[in-house]
Amino acid sequence: MTQKTAQPRVLIFDTTLRDGEQSPGATMTHDEKLEIAGLLDEMGVDIIEAGFPIASEGDFAAVSAIAKRSRNSTICGLARANFKDIDRCWEAVKHARSPRIHTFIGTSPLHRAIPNLDMDQMAERIHETVTHARNLCDNVQWSPMDATRTEHDYLCRTVEIAIKAGATTINIPDTVGYTYPFESAKLIAMLLERVPNADKVTFATHCHNDLGMATANALAAVEAGARQIECTINGLGERAGNTALEEVVMAMRVRNDILPYQTGIDTSKIMNLSRRVSSVSGFAVQFNKAIVGKNAFLHESGIHQDGVLKNVQTFEIMRPEDIGLTATNIAMGKHSGRAALRSKLKELGFELADNQLNDVFVRFKALADRKKEVYDEDLIALVADEATSDDNNHLQVKRLRVVCGTEGPREAELTLVIGGVDSSTDATGDGPVDAAFNAVNMLYAHNAKLQLYQVHAVTEGTDAQATVSVRLEEDGRIATGTSADTDTVVASVKAYVHALNRLIQRRMKSAPDSDVKTVSYKQ
Numbered sequence: 001m002t003q004k005t006a007q008p009r010v011l012i013f014d015t016t017l018r019d020g021e022q023s024p025g026a027t028m029t030h031d032e033k034l035e036i037a038g039l040l041d042e043m044g045v046d047i048i049e050a051g052f053p054i055a056s057e058g059d060f061a062a063v064s065a066i067a068k069r070s071r072n073s074t075i076c077g078l079a080r081a082n083f084k085d086i087d088r089c090w091e092a093v094k095h096a097r098s099p100r101i102h103t104f105i106g107t108s109p110l111h112r113a114i115p116n117l118d119m120d121q122m123a124e125r126i127h128e129t130v131t132h133a134r135n136l137c138d139n140v141q142w143s144p145m146d147a148t149r150t151e152h153d154y155l156c157r158t159v160e161i162a163i164k165a166g167a168t169t170i171n172i173p174d175t176v177g178y179t180y181p182f183e184s185a186k187l188i189a190m191l192l193e194r195v196p197n198a199d200k201v202t203f204a205t206h207c208h209n210d211l212g213m214a215t216a217n218a219l220a221a222v223e224a225g226a227r228q229i230e231c232t233i234n235g236l237g238e239r240a241g242n243t244a245l246e247e248v249v250m251a252m253r254v255r256n257d258i259l260p261y262q263t264g265i266d267t268s269k270i271m272n273l274s275r276r277v278s279s280v281s282g283f284a285v286q287f288n289k290a291i292v293g294k295n296a297f298l299h300e301s302g303i304h305q306d307g308v309l310k311n312v313q314t315f316e317i318m319r320p321e322d323i324g325l326t327a328t329n330i331a332m333g334k335h336s337g338r339a340a341l342r343s344k345l346k347e348l349g350f351e352l353a354d355n356q357l358n359d360v361f362v363r364f365k366a367l368a369d370r371k372k373e374v375y376d377e378d379l380i381a382l383v384a385d386e387a388t389s390d391d392n393n394h395l396q397v398k399r400l401r402v403v404c405g406t407e408g409p410r411e412a413e414l415t416l417v418i419g420g421v422d423s424s425t426d427a428t429g430d431g432p433v434d435a436a437f438n439a440v441n442m443l444y445a446h447n448a449k450l451q452l453y454q455v456h457a458v459t460e461g462t463d464a465q466a467t468v469s470v471r472l473e474e475d476g477r478i479a480t481g482t483s484a485d486t487d488t489v490v491a492s493v494k495a496y497v498h499a500l501n502r503l504i505q506r507r508m509k510s511a512p513d514s515d516v517k518t519v520s521y522k523q
């Protein structure tokens with residue numbers, strides 16, 4: 001009998017809560033970050049980058065809370081190349097069962113110009129800061145930011161210094177999504193060959209998707225010897241995003257014949273995490289997104305459907321259940337009971353506490369009264385919406401009536417509960433949504449600008465729920481609100497009010513000069 005040799009292990013480093021959250025508008029609340037970190041840990045992510053502790057009190061608190069609750073994953077915090085950042089990072093991650101400090105500095109010519117350090121001065125800074133981090137923590141990751149645009153000789157020199165100073169992981173970021181698979185592989189191979197003791201550390205790849213090649217670049221780096229992939233759920237991240245976790249993990253699973261690597265990820269948890277990240281970040285997943293898009297397993301054309309019915313492998317390279325997509329989309333209706341709802345939600349990946357289940361059950365019954373059949377997507381939208389309607393929110397929508405149609409004026413009558421007190425008004429607008437938003441603004445004056453307003457139908461049919469995302473910007477702070485309802489105008493107003501509540505929370509929590517989005521990478 002031939003013994004199957006174990007495949008090399010590729011570590012999965014998830015940075016949804018750090019690089020992903022840096023995406024404008026993707027800000028998550030403290031509790032949402034804790035929930036996502038818990039799910040990542042449960043899914044088998046090796047390292048969770050939980051935040052940038054020096055960036056704000058909120059980030060610090062989230063990283064320490066995640067560190068304290070961590071079970072299996074290593075918890076990592078980001079720090080620029082200075083002692084103050086590194087000390088603060090250590091204070092936050094030290095509670096973890098397995099902590100890591102990740103420190104970085106921009107090494108390319110463009111990035112060296114920012115702190116105005118010459119090559120020798122920067123080399124000295126790398127030596128001092130990595131040594132300092134290593135004196136605090138046994139597990140230190142170092143990144144030369146913009147590595148893919150750094151001169152090779154200088155990159156080798158800095159990586160050598162970081163290894164000598166005690167870095168245990170060397171991450172090679174393609175910060176601006178500039179590289180190409182062949183080049184990504186050559187860079188890792190070059191470093192492994194030229195840098196002394198490169199074989200004593202783990203090399204990581206961190207790619208951005210500006211040219212749509214983040215997944216390919218990460219996998220090419222693995223083929224060349226990288227053994228850690230940095231990625232985010234749904235590819236969330238600044239600009240075009242980061243490498244998507246679900247893509248690299250499923251690529252290594254489906255094409256294990258040519259990518260013979262293993263990860264510790266329980267892929268059946270992917271779909272639930274994708275939905276939760278989409279819901280808390282307010283970033284909808286595009287329908288044709290690989291692996292987790294709504295259409296990823298849909299076969300519309302007759303030829304495809306026929307083929308799939310005869311043999312699923314005709315047109316499917318992976319099974320929906322591999323990523324936790326339940327095959328049964330059995331509709332629930334108004335006669336379904338609490339136990340059926342609990343079991344359906346469990347199947348969809350939601351394990352709710354009794355009081356949460358009671359609240360969702362009441363809303364499910366109300367929805368089933370308005371809508372003949374309640375599908376999986378409806379329940380997912382309902383649970384997500386439940387999470388946004390907190391009784392402690394400063395603003396709450398109590399009552400809304402709108403008048404619209406071919407004849408103007410379009411009018412909205414709105415009652416908001418503001419800080420526990422009812423306030424009502426009437427307003428007009430160009431349409432029902434405009435009139436309703438004007439009513440909100442009359443009741444609660446603010447300077448936030450509407451950056452994005454998006455409506456999606458959750459299922460087919462005219463009785464479908466609409467999910468609405470609203471993104472607001474106020475003094476450089478961005479907040480996204482979401483809501484779902486069978487009435488699009490109600491969902492819109494609730495999403496608008498949700499975004500305002502998030503801005504209010506952020507205003508209260510962050511000190512004026514300590515907001516994560518205003519901390520630059522300047523060293």
Ligand code: KIV
Pocket residue numbers: 019104143145146173174175176206208
């Ligand atoms: O893209 C990048 O360079 C980063 C670093 C901070 C690692 O996110």
Ligand code: ZN
Pocket residue numbers: 019173175206208
């Ligand atoms: Zn990045």
